[in-house]
Amino acid sequence: MNGEKSAWQRFLASDFFYDFKRSPVTIVSFVIVVTLILMAILADLVAPTNPFDPGSLNLMNGFTPPMEPNAFTGETFLLGTDDQGRDLLSAIIYGLRVSLFVGLTAVILAMFIGVSLGLLAGYRGGWVDAVIMRIADIQVTFPSILIAVLIFGVARGLLPPDLRDELAITVLIVAIGLSEWVPFARTVRGTTMVEKEKEYVQAARLIGLGSSQIMVRHILPNVLSPVLVIATITLALAIIAEATLSFLGVGAPPTEPSLGTLIRIGQDFLFSGEWWILLFPAVTLLALALSVNLLGDWLRDTLNPRLK
Amino acid sequence: MSESILRVQNLRVVFPHRHGELVAIDDVSFEVKKGEILGFVGESGAGKSMTGAAIIGLIDPPGYVEQGEIWLEDQRIDQLDMRAFTKIRGRRISMVFQDPLTSLNPLRTIGDQLIETIQMHLPVSQEEAKRKAMAGLEEVGIDPARFNAYPHEFSGGMRQRVVIALALSAEPELIIADEPTTALDVSVQAQVLELLKKLCRERNASVILITHDMGVIAETTDRVAVLYAGRLAEIGPTEKVLHQPEHPYTRGLIASTPSVELGNIDTELFQIEGAMPRLDALPTGCAFHPRCEHAQDRCVEQRPDLLQERVACWLYADG
Amino acid sequence: MDEFIRIEHLNQRFDLSEPWLARMIYRRPKKFLDAVDDVSFGIERGKTYALVGESGSGKSTIARMAVGLLTPTGGRVLIDGQDLHDGSLSVAEQRRIRQRLQMVFQSPYASLNPRWRVGSILAEPLRVFRLVDGPQAEQARVHELLEQVGLSASDARRFPHEFSGGQRQRISIARALASKPDFIVCDEPTSALDVSVQAQVLNLLKQLQRDLGLTYLFITHDLAVVRVMAHRIGVLKSGKLVEEQATEKLIESPQSDYTRMLIRSAPRIHRAAS
Numbered sequence: 001m002n003g004e005k006s007a008w009q010r011f012l013a014s015d016f017f018y019d020f021k022r023s024p025v026t027i028v029s030f031v032i033v034v035t036l037i038l039m040a041i042l043a044d045l046v047a048p049t050n051p052f053d054p055g056s057l058n059l060m061n062g063f064t065p066p067m068e069p070n071a072f073t074g075e076t077f078l079l080g081t082d083d084q085g086r087d088l089l090s091a092i093i094y095g096l097r098v099s100l101f102v103g104l105t106a107v108i109l110a111m112f113i114g115v116s117l118g119l120l121a122g123y124r125g126g127w128v129d130a131v132i133m134r135i136a137d138i139q140v141t142f143p144s145i146l147i148a149v150l151i152f153g154v155a156r157g158l159l160p161p162d163l164r165d166e167l168a169i170t171v172l173i174v175a176i177g178l179s180e181w182v183p184f185a186r187t188v189r190g191t192t193m194v195e196k197e198k199e200y201v202q203a204a205r206l207i208g209l210g211s212s213q214i215m216v217r218h219i220l221p222n223v224l225s226p227v228l229v230i231a232t233i234t235l236a237l238a239i240i241a242e243a244t245l246s247f248l249g250v251g252a253p254p255t256e257p258s259l260g261t262l263i264r265i266g267q268d269f270l271f272s273g274e275w276w277i278l279l280f281p282a283v284t285l286l287a288l289a290l291s292v293n294l295l296g297d298w299l300r301d302t303l304n305p306r307l308k
Numbered sequence: 309m310s311e312s313i314l315r316v317q318n319l320r321v322v323f324p325h326r327h328g329e330l331v332a333i334d335d336v337s338f339e340v341k342k343g344e345i346l347g348f349v350g351e352s353g354a355g356k357s358m359t360g361a362a363i364i365g366l367i368d369p370p371g372y373v374e375q376g377e378i379w380l381e382d383q384r385i386d387q388l389d390m391r392a393f394t395k396i397r398g399r400r401i402s403m404v405f406q407d408p409l410t411s412l413n414p415l416r417t418i419g420d421q422l423i424e425t426i427q428m429h430l431p432v433s434q435e436e437a438k439r440k441a442m443a444g445l446e447e448v449g450i451d452p453a454r455f456n457a458y459p460h461e462f463s464g465g466m467r468q469r470v471v472i473a474l475a476l477s478a479e480p481e482l483i484i485a486d487e488p489t490t491a492l493d494v495s496v497q498a499q500v501l502e503l504l505k506k507l508c509r510e511r512n513a514s515v516i517l518i519t520h521d522m523g524v525i526a527e528t529t530d531r532v533a534v535l536y537a538g539r540l541a542e543i544g545p546t547e548k549v550l551h552q553p554e555h556p557y558t559r560g561l562i563a564s565t566p567s568v569e570l571g572n573i574d575t576e577l578f579q580i581e582g583a584m585p586r587l588d589a590l591p592t593g594c595a596f597h598p599r600c601e602h603a604q605d606r607c608v609e610q611r612p613d614l615l616q617e618r619v620a621c622w623l624y625a626d627g
Numbered sequence: 628m629d630e631f632i633r634i635e636h637l638n639q640r641f642d643l644s645e646p647w648l649a650r651m652i653y654r655r656p657k658k659f660l661d662a663v664d665d666v667s668f669g670i671e672r673g674k675t676y677a678l679v680g681e682s683g684s685g686k687s688t689i690a691r692m693a694v695g696l697l698t699p700t701g702g703r704v705l706i707d708g709q710d711l712h713d714g715s716l717s718v719a720e721q722r723r724i725r726q727r728l729q730m731v732f733q734s735p736y737a738s739l740n741p742r743w744r745v746g747s748i749l750a751e752p753l754r755v756f757r758l759v760d761g762p763q764a765e766q767a768r769v770h771e772l773l774e775q776v777g778l779s780a781s782d783a784r785r786f787p788h789e790f791s792g793g794q795r796q797r798i799s800i801a802r803a804l805a806s807k808p809d810f811i812v813c814d815e816p817t818s819a820l821d822v823s824v825q826a827q828v829l830n831l832l833k834q835l836q837r838d839l840g841l842t843y844l845f846i847t848h849d850l851a852v853v854r855v856m857a858h859r860i861g862v863l864k865s866g867k868l869v870e871e872q873a874t875e876k877l878i879e880s881p882q883s884d885y886t887r888m889l890i891r892s893a894p895r896i897h898r899a900a901s
Binding site for chain 2: 681791793823824825849851858891897
């Protein structure tokens with residue numbers, strides 16, 4: 001109609017972007033999520049200090065309240081410091097990095113498992129479907145955090161002690177990933193069952209394409225939009241799951257504290273008056289999880305034509 | 309000339325849209341006489357279902373009637389509120405849709421649904437309503453013994469008969485039938501149309517029959533309105549429109565419809581090039597001009613209105 | 628007679644039984660439905676054979692068996708004398724037969740993958756059957772196909788949703804032509820289209836038959852359409868072939884009551900004065 005447009009111009013003119021512009025809550029959530037992610041990625045540049053460099057720590061700075069100069073050193077910290085004199089803002093930024101990394105990788109893992117199994121169950125049907133979906137049914141009867149704790153416990157039991165701390169993060173990712181694949185599998189299975197009856201799939205079968213090619217090349221691209229929505233909502237769940245595990249002391253080790261670890265540490269000081277050590281990591285976690293969740297809700301409504 | 313039951317004047321229905329508004333129906337005027345079957349024919353996107361929905365006040369939001377008047381005898385109905393409209397809907401005007409399942413409650417017997425409809429609209433006792441419901445079923449050719457059956461126990465054609473019984477049960481003056489037989493097999497279609505025609509004649513009820521099928525129009529209607537891109541292209545007695553079509557679109561539509569009685573393997577069907585424009589890309593002037601073999605400069609610039617209450621085409625202007 | 632395809636005693640039985648446990652508990656027998664019951668016919672090379680029937684007559688089931696999308700429970704489909712469903716054929720032989728069979732589907736909306744550009748949709752069969760060498764030849768062939776069905780070469784870059792129903796059906800036809808088939812099953816190719824567009828698609832199919840010498844199996848419920856499309860007609864009812872005859876003969880002097888009823892019920896614009 002009006003010549004070739006760049007992908008970016010097309011995006012700006014799309015209904016998707018139009019919906020986005022009209023939803024202030026979504027814009028705010030998006031800004032928060034992007035800011036937090038950028039902070040996490042650029043932690044080395046953004047954070048005032050490196051909380052993991054023992055050389056930069058001064059025990060004299062311990063328990064400095066936010067925005068107040070320390071009684072001994074006269075240094076001021078935006079969000080205060082913890083018992084070891086670590087700058088809380090820096091600790092949160094680095095903690096955010098761990099939380100987001102674990103959350104994102106766990107979701108990618110869950111998505112990979114769930115989408116693959118869902119595609120297979122939906123396309124093959126029969127006993128393959130029955131077996132996969134019964135496993136899913138059994139899994140959802142347990143709270144996912146319990147499954148994560150179980151996997152975590154088993155993995156730690158199997159690993160040699162000297163590798164435990166090193167692999168703690170990996171174990172955490174696997175535990176959360178394995179506990180969140182079910183919603184992906186269920187949704188993808190349902191959509192696949194609808195899509196495989198469509199005539200474009202018949203046309204692909206007609207030229208002799210194999211099942212795996214049809215699943216990956218034809219069906220997969222058509223089942224992805226609900227997956228995107230679930231991925232976003234699961235990301236919020238995974239971040240909270242990671243925080244919960246770390247809070248319980250079975251997650252990220254103190255050498256690589258995540259938001260959950262920071263909250264656990266902060267909890268010890270809540271009743272002795274050092275409220276900020278708990279509050280700021282908790283608020284950050286809340287802001288991150290809530291924004292991601294709101295984005296997910298908005299995506300679901302926008303991508304679902306029935307609600308329009 | 310007999311009296312009219314429904315009069316629609318300069319109806320305009322628009323859908324607000326992020327790039328302005330889409331005009332789904334534009335300046336459509338017609339009337340339905342008492343006891344008459346008026347057909348609305350057109351291709352998808354012509355606005356025929358929308359016209360039916362506008363009459364009965366059921367346009368999906370955000371669409372709305374922006375302009376025009378709809379009169380049911382001497383009552384103006386396009387500005388009624390929901391409550392006042394429910395008194396008319398079902399009672400004086402009823403509808404038959406393409407899919408009978410949308411009009412029937414799957415969880416209740418057809419007898420219950422008939423009695424409820426009758427009692428909602430007519431001041432009759434339970435026994436009287438039941439008697440009427442039984443009679444209604446018998447009239448549409450369903451054994452009254454199946455009074456207590458559920459909708460899923462009927463075939464598609466039988467279900468559509470139940471819907472017709474339901475639509476007629478409150479003795480309406482006007483029935484709007486939107487593609488009532490499109491989902492049915494041809495053999496069943498013929499029976500259902502015949503039934504609809506017969507019952508309306510008996511009760512002197514008027515019908516607006518919406519369809520895409522010229523054959524159905526020919527076999528069922530007294531007058532026909534041809535719609536194109538939300539506007540009336542041509543309107544007139546069915547016999548006349550089908551045998552001496554004036555609008556090039558009507559002519560094309562008739563010529564491109566294959567017939568069981570004509571042609572063989574070497575016949576090239578008449579085809580109208582192109583497709584109906586989308587509402588967001590309506591051509592200037594006459595919306596049909598890009599597909600019309602008689603298009604002149606005037607057709608591109610100026611929109612033709614209905615001439616002599618018959619045809620909207622510049623070919624017939626100025627004698 | 629030079630037959631391209633011969634269908635012999637074709638049968639398709641669907642198992643409609645309840646699950647095993649329910650059958651055991653309620654002592655119900657297994658239930659079957661013969662969707663296609665002992666159907667035989669042949670199609671001459673370069674001609675069109677129409678299967679006419681109402682919903683549930685089994686016409687689409689036969690269509691799917693004729694191209695190998697569904698395996699018959701009985702009978703054979705012979706393509707140039709070779710059994711399509713013969714399990715002993717080598718992969719290469721199967722591929723060679725498959726390449727000759729194509730299908731145009733009913734729904735212009737569901738028959739094209741919405742996430743693929745038209746160019747990729749048309750290129751897929753070319754790649755699978757290794758019909759072109761290199762991207763340039765592929766592109767040239769895609770453009771040729773588009774022009775063959777009355778679209779323009781630049782349409783290759785667009786997505787299916789950018790086209791109208793009639794144009795999508797043209798794309799479906801182009802995809803069917805891509806593998807240079809001899810035989811195309813048209814499964815209600817115009818029943819979802821408007822009349823004026825239906826005429827365009829029917830005329831295109833006829834022209835392609837003349838130009839390329841294609842053999843068609845045309846599935847429809849519309850007797851008016853087959854009158855101008857088919858050389859021969861078979862009337863199906865509940866999975867059985869009721870009557871089979873050359874087109875004009877069947878419509879002018881139908882032998883069975885069912886066919887007569889179908890012809891009588893077809894709505895027509897100009898009814899012959901009776």
